[in-house]
Amino acid sequence: MKTKELNTGIKLPKGFKISPELDGKYDGQPLFKEKAAKAKEMIRIAGLPD
Numbered sequence: 001m002k003t004k005e006l007n008t009g010i011k012l013p014k015g016f017k018i019s020p021e022l023d024g025k026y027d028g029q030p031l032f033k034e035k036a037a038k039a040k041e042m043i044r045i046a047g048l049p050d
Contacts, residue, residue, distance in 0.1 A: 012018070030036075
């Protein structure tokens, strides 16, 4: 996963905040592994559209 720089110029909606505790917590974790595997298999079988 590519890291994005925090854009401090954006104002968050009321009640939202950015938690520094979560910074890097989920890096390298394979989320939605089954969905990604199924999508790759479909692309392998059917191919990409032209």
